[in-house]
Amino acid sequence: MKNRGTFRSRVLGDVLAGISALALVAVAGKLNANRVWAIPILCILPLAAGMAGFREPLAKRVWIHPLVITLPGLAVVSAGAVTCRGFECGAIVGILAAAIVFMFILVGLSFAVYFIRRWVVRSDGT
Helix, strand or coil: CHHHHHHHHHHHHHHHHHHHHHHHHHHHHHCCCCHHHHHHHHHHHHHHHHHHHHHCCCHHHCCHHHHHHHHHHHHHHHHHHHHCCCCCHHHHHHHHHHHHHHHHHHHHHHHHHHHHHHHHHHHHHC
């Protein structure tokens, strides 16, 4: 039962990372000309996915974390795609497709960090 509570805390951390990335996107949208905000946005999601893969003890649950991290952004972009009218609908659908591809990249990154940590721990332990 103790492991279940720590899994919940890891998933909660993933949700908070996803919401903070979404908040950074909203702030960057308000500061139209300032492109410096793209750096933290592009860094927070891979960093969170790598940390989730590093902290996860079971390989069968590593893939869950990048999905949970990107879930708030996917929900917002999906809602935008459903409710849009006019010529910007194509751009929103393109952003949604790019977000889904980026999600698969995060899954791969999370598994890579998990297996690197596992390989380092096993090589040091034996």
